[in-house]
Amino acid sequence: MKCSKYLLQFIITVGFLFSTVRLFSQSLKHEDYDSILLNKPREMGNNNIPREKIILWNFKMLEKVKKENYKKGIIWVYTNLADEYLNIGKPDEAIKYLNIAKTLSDKYSTDNFTVGSIYQVYSRIYDVLNLYEIALKYNSKAIYYGENIENRYEKKKFLQYSYAVRGTYYYNIENKDSAIIYMKKSNQIYESPGIISTIANHYIDFSPNQDSARKYLNHALQVIKKNDKKIDTHQISVTYYYYGIFFMREKDYSNAVIYLEKSLLYNKAENNKEHLQNIYKNLALCYKNLGDKNKEKESLENLIKVTDTINKSQKKTIQISIKRSEQEKTEEKKALKRKGLLYGGIVVFFSVLLLSYLYYQNKKKKKVIIESKEIISRKEDETLELKSRIGDAHEEIMQLAKTNDIGFLTKFQEVYPHVSKRLLEINPDLTQANLTFCALIWLGFSSKDIAEFTFMQHRSVQIKKSRLRKKLNLGSDVDLYQYLKFLIDN
Secondary structure (H helix, E strand, O other), X not given: OHHHHHHHHHHHHXXXXXXXXXXXXXXXXXXXXXXXXXXXXXXXXXXXXXXXXXXXXXXXXXXXXXXXXXXXXXXXXXXXXXXXXXXXXXXXXXXXHHHHHHHHHHXXXXXXXXXXXXXXXXXXXXXXXXXXXXXXXXXXXXXXXXXXXXXHHHXXXXXXXXXXXXXXXXXXXXXXXXXXXXXXXXXXXXXXXXXXXXXXXXXXHHOOOHHHHHHHHHHHHHHHHHOOOOOOHHHHHHHHHHHHHHHHHOOOHHHHHHHHHHHHHHHXXXXXXXXXXXXXXXXXXXXXXXXXXXXXXXXXXXXXXXXXXXXXXXXXXXXXXXXXXXXXXXXXXXXXXXXXXXXXXXXXXXXHHHHHHHHHHOHHHHHHHHHHHHHHHXXXXXXXXXXXXXXXXXXXXXXXXXXXXXXXXXXXXHHOHHHHHXXXXXXXXXXXXXXXXXXXXXXXXXXXXXXXHOOOOHHHHHHHHHHHHHHOOOOOOOOHHHHHHHHHHO
């Protein structure tokens, strides 16, 4: 059995290497690259080719499309690299390559499918960082471009995936009603075991109904059995994982362990760190209930290792994100400065020309010269005033809030350190998200404004306010806006 398994793996690997050599020895047309770059990585993933080899393949493709000077192909390779690095739990590397893809895409104005794909990977990165609201924002952009894809088949596949990940993000922010709508919407387009088992989990965790959960899980296994060669290992791992959770709810920890171990087996090939973290956490809980202390300890040790890896990677990714944001601001300032110098040069040039003309024509036109100088002076004053307004810290904070910029809270705490300090004195357990929400209220933004800036529903903002009241020990009759202003200003 082992021999045949290794033989199969050897054949797949050799086949992969042969097809790669053959591909790189050919001279292809630009349109041929589109199909290869879109389908080949997915095909290799389904055949359990190690992700590191898929990444290597993409780097070789990058050399080829650069040599052919195929701009769209270059963008697609960088997007693929971002996706693959995210799959092996390296979001810091993922965002580095995705930023390159986005910069090139903006420069060359690519098609809806390409732009939508870039935004979709951005949403996945922010999901890994637990920044779910930002993930939803980028997912919304992806769906917008996805709905405008001309190819009907590509459009359906794109939206099927986008709806599924959107459903996942809604689960992360505990909006279960919206989550199940998008999951079922995705499954209507194309049946996927990963999505079907996620719907099953809805009936395990959010709307408890074990019979419905078992029905969906069994259906997911049937889909896997029917299309086993076309289903990627991550989806199989997810299905087994939720079956394990199902048995945990039944307190049947022996069967739960069997399915969680199966999930672990399939996830090792995919190397999805967040999913791996959940598997180890639940395995430790199962072994604890079964009284197997050695296995419980082993699972907890593995959980700690994976968690440490995730935390290190998240820190790197956040640093890269902040650096990217600062870079964009610096570039904007440089662009404004260049424009200012250009317009200033033009003004000076025509002023000198005008003054020379007036001087040589008639002294009577001195009045016009004076007026011209006054106009120039006013323009300079207006420019200085504008620069002053732009440099004003409060205005910058308001702008960061309106654009839902990740640097908003950091800048706010830098300018108004007493706000967060006073709130944390009341409740030290307030999260970064709580402090951000309080900052928006303190700045005077209405519920409608907050919902618009953060891409949330108005109802979600009200729910957040209610939860914040509980954390601050406030009654429903207390005006939250007046309370925060009075508390902090006094």
